[in-house]
Amino acid sequence: MAQIKFFDTTLRDGEQSPGVNLNQLEKLEIAKQLERLGMDIMEAGFPASSKGDFESVRQIARTIKDTSVTGLARTFKSDIDIAWDALKDAEEPRLHVFLATSPIHMTRKLMKTPEEVIETSVEMVSYAKKKFTHVEWSAEDASRSDLDFLVTIINKVIDAGATVINLPDTVGYTTPEEYGRMFRYVRENVPNIDRVDLSAHCHDDLGMAVANSIAAIENGVTQVEGTINGIGERAGNASLEEIALALKIRNDHYQHGTNLDLKEIKRTSDLVSKLTGMVVPANKAVVGRNAFAHESGIHQDGVLKDVTTYEIITPEMVGVKSNNLVLGKHSGRHAFKDKVEQMGYKLSEEKIMEAFKTFKALTDSKKEVTDDDLFTILTDLQTDS
Ligand code: KIV
Ligand code: ZN
Secondary structure (H helix, E strand, C coil): CEECEEEECCCCCHHHCCCCCCCHHHHHHHHHHHHHHCCCEEEEECHHHCHHHHHHHHHHHHHCCCCEEEEEEECCHHHHHHHHHHHCCCCCCEEEEEEECCHHHHHHHHCCCHHHHHHHHHHHHHHHHCCCCEEEEEEECHHHCCHHHHHHHHHHHHHCCCCEEEEEECCCCCCHHHHHHHHHHHHHHCCCHHHCEEEEEEECCCCCHHHHHHHHHHCCCCEEEEEHHHCCCCCCECEHHHHHHHHHHCHHHHCEECCCCHHHHHHHHHHHHHHHCCCCCCCCCCCCCCCCEECCHHHHHHHHHCHHHCCCCCHHHHCCCCCEECCCCCCCHHHHHHHHHHCCCCCCHHHHHHHHHHHHHHHCCCCCCCHHHHHHHHHHHHHHC
């Protein structure tokens, strides 16, 4: 079974989330956890962007041994030189250099012709290759670029020594069908594409980053990029934990594996949330507080009879201790009785019924009934008898 390489950019694109600013120690702590998670590659930062980022990337490159560490650079020799200084002590020095290829970016932002974009990319990839073993070249805004222009420039940067070709959906504009088609076209029209890793990098502006990444996998990419909890510029990046779980749970369909230790997912998510201050929505897939919580009576009854009726991922698989039957207004008698017994009470059916009625009345005024509420209900019941 083919393994997909996972490239984490929580410390670079993720840190570009408005309001997020990690210090050196926090970045190192996240880097160590990404290594424990089994990440193949981590982008530790953008060394030329600030002295602080340079120091963080250097420290991470010197500390992390089991994950390949990379840093971002613009197509400037000075950026590449600074990145080399930060990354040269890494086990496997790796550079990520990017230049935009879409008409809108070339004309309105770069003020460069397509020929100049090719020339600069080739020149900078060759320059980087004199120092770095691995050079990833990204066509920024690839999903809004002309396909034949992409084929031309990719051929040239591979000849210049690029080892990874990344085609980002920079503004989260593409659809799964379109994004998949782009990779298929590149695979079919770039003769040397098998010499390099082909990579997807998606943003979530239309809520399709994970679906687009999966479409890219179905169309021949060997690497996916994203962040933990999907944090990142604007609406964020593709959520790596969601892609990993989709590949695991629907392996029958996708037939691709990962090198991740999935049991480290929850711990990684909690750490990133705590240090970035970006709260994970309760209903977020895989890592949200409610991802393994069941509230309705029908669901709770099903889960108590056979957990697979309503759970496709086991909580333990991603490092969550257990599922959670939340007692609320939709809960039924079966879950209520189970909870009462878990709390150590042995009540007759009649008493359970009485307590259940009191509990139901309480749910009209409270969204969630806590253990303390239940304790009060059960104690009152015992005192009354
Ligand atoms: O989204 C993007 O295009 C990027 C590039 C720097 C790779 O983050
Ligand atoms: Zn990005």
